[in-house]
Amino acid sequence: MECDKVGDMILTSTFAIAFTGAGISTASGIPDFRGPNGLWKKYSPELATIDYFNKDPKGFWEFYSLRMRGLFTALPNKAHYALAELEKLGLIKAIITQNIDGLHQLAGSKNVIELHGTMRKCYCVRCLKTYDSQQILKRIDEGELPPKCECGGVIRPDVVLFGEPVYNISEAIQIARESDLVLSIGSSLTVYPANLIPLTVKENGGKLIILNAEETPLDSIADIVVRERVEEFLPCVVNYIKNQTLHRSS
Numbered sequence: 001m002e003c004d005k006v007g008d009m010i011l012t013s014t015f016a017i018a019f020t021g022a023g024i025s026t027a028s029g030i031p032d033f034r035g036p037n038g039l040w041k042k043y044s045p046e047l048a049t050i051d052y053f054n055k056d057p058k059g060f061w062e063f064y065s066l067r068m069r070g071l072f073t074a075l076p077n078k079a080h081y082a083l084a085e086l087e088k089l090g091l092i093k094a095i096i097t098q099n100i101d102g103l104h105q106l107a108g109s110k111n112v113i114e115l116h117g118t119m120r121k122c123y124c125v126r127c128l129k130t131y132d133s134q135q136i137l138k139r140i141d142e143g144e145l146p147p148k149c150e151c152g153g154v155i156r157p158d159v160v161l162f163g164e165p166v167y168n169i170s171e172a173i174q175i176a177r178e179s180d181l182v183l184s185i186g187s188s189l190t191v192y193p194a195n196l197i198p199l200t201v202k203e204n205g206g207k208l209i210i211l212n213a214e215e216t217p218l219d220s221i222a223d224i225v226v227r228e229r230v231e232e233f234l235p236c237v238v239n240y241i242k243n244q245t246l247h248r249s250s
Ligand SMILES: [Zn+2]
Pocket: 124, 125, 126, 127, 128, 129, 149, 150, 151, 152, 153
């Protein structure tokens, strides 16, 4: 069984980390926006660029508030909970995520590094004051478009828009350098610089496990590639690990 093999790899690792992408949240009802039912089949990705935000913040928010509302209805799934459990067991040291949905934290994960920011927060582009996104959505409902800070600056979501550099990349790479095992979960591993995380672990002699529905460019250098549904596979890994540790302690 592949989940036993992955479980053994996690148990024998000393610094395992997870790297997650859109595929971990599809079972929560959030479509992969690059996939066949994704957002970018219906809307132009142009709408989520920093240039468009700067040019037309009202138009940007008309679109982006729709996207945010969709994300707010989603709840963590079994894959998120399994990773939170592995962290509690001391077996996963950090999660580096490309997702902005905040579902890892909702599932109970503590050490989460968000490369693309979070849609749960907004901030003023002028004074950098932060706002809760649900409050901003409420103000948009009441007709405030674009939402503005008390200082007069436009408020934006605390996410990385197309055309902007990712957040926390040096911290993420530092963690990848320390890691001897990375589980890449639900990421197509095509977007630079996100694919640097698994590559860095491999370059430093660590192992790479890829769980993804589709082929990825890094499959050929992975130690194991798993095509199963992440929300079924990860709980299976957790069960295996719990059984193993039970046998060891008895
Ligand atoms: Zn302000």
